[in-house]
Amino acid sequence: MTMSKNKKAVLLLSGGLDSTTCVAIARSQGFDIYGLSFDYGQRHMIELQAAARVVAQMGLNGHVTAKIDLRLFGGSALTADIAVPKGRGGDGMASKAQGKVQGKDQGKVQGEIPVTYVPARNTIFLSFALAYAEVTGASDIFIGVNALDFSGYPDCRPDYIAAYQAMANLATRSGIEGGGQIKIHTPLIDMTKADIITLGLALGVDYSITTSCYDPAENGDACGQCDACYLRLKGFREAGHSDPVAYIARGNNDL
Amino acid sequence: MTMSKNKKAVLLLSGGLDSTTCVAIARSQGFDIYGLSFDYGQRHMIELQAAARVVAQMGLNGHVTAKIDLRLFGGSALTADIAVPKGRGGDGMASKAQGKVQGKDQGKVQGEIPVTYVPARNTIFLSFALAYAEVTGASDIFIGVNALDFSGYPDCRPDYIAAYQAMANLATRSGIEGGGQIKIHTPLIDMTKADIITLGLALGVDYSITTSCYDPAENGDACGQCDACYLRLKGFREAGHSDPVAYIARGNNDL
Numbered sequence: 001m002t003m004s005k006n007k008k009a010v011l012l013l014s015g016g017l018d019s020t021t022c023v024a025i026a027r028s029q030g031f032d033i034y035g036l037s038f039d040y041g042q043r044h045m046i047e048l049q050a051a052a053r054v055v056a057q058m059g060l061n062g063h064v065t066a067k068i069d070l071r072l073f074g075g076s077a078l079t080a081d082i083a084v085p086k087g088r089g090g091d092g093m094a095s096k097a098q099g100k101v102q103g104k105d106q107g108k109v110q111g112e113i114p115v116t117y118v119p120a121r122n123t124i125f126l127s128f129a130l131a132y133a134e135v136t137g138a139s140d141i142f143i144g145v146n147a148l149d150f151s152g153y154p155d156c157r158p159d160y161i162a163a164y165q166a167m168a169n170l171a172t173r174s175g176i177e178g179g180g181q182i183k184i185h186t187p188l189i190d191m192t193k194a195d196i197i198t199l200g201l202a203l204g205v206d207y208s209i210t211t212s213c214y215d216p217a218e219n220g221d222a223c224g225q226c227d228a229c230y231l232r233l234k235g236f237r238e239a240g241h242s243d244p245v246a247y248i249a250r251g252n253n254d255l
Numbered sequence: 256m257t258m259s260k261n262k263k264a265v266l267l268l269s270g271g272l273d274s275t276t277c278v279a280i281a282r283s284q285g286f287d288i289y290g291l292s293f294d295y296g297q298r299h300m301i302e303l304q305a306a307a308r309v310v311a312q313m314g315l316n317g318h319v320t321a322k323i324d325l326r327l328f329g330g331s332a333l334t335a336d337i338a339v340p341k342g343r344g345g346d347g348m349a350s351k352a353q354g355k356v357q358g359k360d361q362g363k364v365q366g367e368i369p370v371t372y373v374p375a376r377n378t379i380f381l382s383f384a385l386a387y388a389e390v391t392g393a394s395d396i397f398i399g400v401n402a403l404d405f406s407g408y409p410d411c412r413p414d415y416i417a418a419y420q421a422m423a424n425l426a427t428r429s430g431i432e433g434g435g436q437i438k439i440h441t442p443l444i445d446m447t448k449a450d451i452i453t454l455g456l457a458l459g460v461d462y463s464i465t466t467s468c469y470d471p472a473e474n475g476d477a478c479g480q481c482d483a484c485y486l487r488l489k490g491f492r493e494a495g496h497s498d499p500v501a502y503i504a505r506g507n508n509d510l
Contacts, residue, residue: 131375
C-alpha cells in the first residue's frame with residue numbers, strides 16, 4: 001500500500017445534498033477525505049444509510065460514525081418529542097404558527113429560530129471533527145453550512161465559523177507544537193441551493209443517493225412538505241433539474 | 256414547589272477534586288447548579304460513581320450524563336489501548352520515556368503533551384455544556400481547568416477558554432435573540448492544587464467522595480503513581496492535610 005501524498009481533510013457527512021456536494025468539492029481540491037457522521041438520536045436512520053452510500057460510491061479514505069445522544073437535552077423537533085413543522089412561508093423561515101412546539105417545551109419563545117434547531121449542534125459536531133482531525137493528522141475540516149438557506153440557525157453564520165476556527169487553533173496540539181493551522185472550510189456558505197446543485201452536478205455528484213428530509217417515510221421517501229424538502233425542491237427547480245430522490249408528495253415545488 | 260430565583264449554571268462534573276471544588280465555589284456565588292458528566296469510554300466507571308456521590312451529597316439542581324465514545328478516535332491513554340504512564344519527573348510533565356505509547360499509536364511523536372491528553376476533550380465537553388445551558392436557560396458554565404497543573408494540555412489555557420467563550424456567544428440562540436451572554440467560569444485556572452484544596456476545605460467540601468486517579472483499582476482505590484495521583488497528593492501535602500481517599504500506595508507523596 002502506498003501512502004497518499006494528498007492533504008487530509010475531515011468532512012462532516014450527513015448524507016444530505018450539501019455535505020455530499022462538499023465531498024465532491026474537497027476532492028476537486030485534492031484532499032483525501034475522512035468522513036464523520038453522527039448517530040445523534042435523530043428520529044430516523046435514513047441519514048446514516050445515505051452517508052454510507054456516499055462513502056461507498058465516492059470512495060472516501062476513512063469514515064467513522066460517532067454515537068451521541070442529543071435527546072438528553074431535548075429542545076428540538078429533530079431530536080425531541082416536538083412535531084416537525086410542515087409547510088413554509090417562503091420567507092426563509094418556518095412560520096411561528098407552523099413551528100409551534102408541543103409537550104414540555106410548549107410556551108418557550110422560539111423567536112426567529114425554527115424548532116428544528118438542535119442546541120449547539122454544529123458546535124458539537126465540529127468539536128468531534130477537531131478530535132478526528134487531530135488523530136488523523138488532518139488540518140482541514142469541511143462543513144456544508146449555508147448562510148443563505150440557513151433557516152435561522154445561529155451556528156451557520158460566517159462569524160460563528162471564524163470564531164470556531166480561532167478557538168480550534170488554541171485547542172489542539174498544533175496550537176502548542178506549531179503544527180499546521182486548523183482551517184474550517186465552508187465552501188457552500190454563500191451559495192444558493194440552486195448554485196450548490198449546479199456545482200455538484202458539474203462535479204458528477206449523484207444526488208439520488210442523498211437525503212434531506214426531516215421527516216421521511218420508513219422506506220426513505222421524502223415527505224415533500226418539511227422545511228428541508230421545500231428548500232431542496234426549490235433548489236432543483238431553480239437549477240433546472242428534477243430531484244432524483246423519491247417523494248411521498250412534491251407539492252407545488254417540483255419542476 | 257417554588258421556583259428558585261438564582262441564576263443557573265451548567266458545571267462540568269467529573270467527580271474529581273477540581274470539579275467538586277467548583278461546585279462549592281459556584282454555590283458560594285449563588286448559582287443553581289446543573290451538573291454535566293460524561294461517560295466517554297474511559298477505562299473505568301469510578302469517575303461517574305464519584306460524580307453521583309457529589310450530586311447526592313451536595314444537592315445539585317440537575318444532573319445529566321452524556322454518553323459519548325471518544326475511543327472512536329483513539330489517541331489517548333485515558334481512552335485507548337495505551338498504558339497510563341507511572342511516575343513523574345516533577346517538571347509538570349510526564350516524561351516522554353514514561354509516556355511511551357504502545358500499539359497502533361507507537362512511534363507517534365507526543366511532543367510536550369502527555370499521552371493522557373484526549374484529543375479536543377474540553378472542546379467536546381464545553382460543546383455539550385453549551386447545549387445543556389441553552390436548554391436549561393443557563394448563561395454560565397463552570398469548568399475546573401487549571402493552567403498551572405494543566406500537564407501540558409492545550410485546552411486548559413486561558414486564551415483557549417477566552418476564544419471558546421467568544422465562539423459560544425455566536426453559536427447559540429442568545430447570539431441572535433439578544434439573551435444573556437454566555438460566560439465560561441474557570442475559578443481554578445490560576446490556583447495551585449494546594450490553593451484549590453485549601454479553598455475547598457474552607458467551603459466545606461468532603462474530598463473523600465471524589466476521585467482523581469487515572470488508573471484506579473476495581474474497588475476505586477487510587478494507584479498513587481499516575482500523574483493525577485502525584486498532583487493530588489502533592490496538593491494535599493502542600494495544603495497541610497492528608498488526602499481522605501484510599502490509595503493502593505501513596506509512595507513518597509503523602510504527609
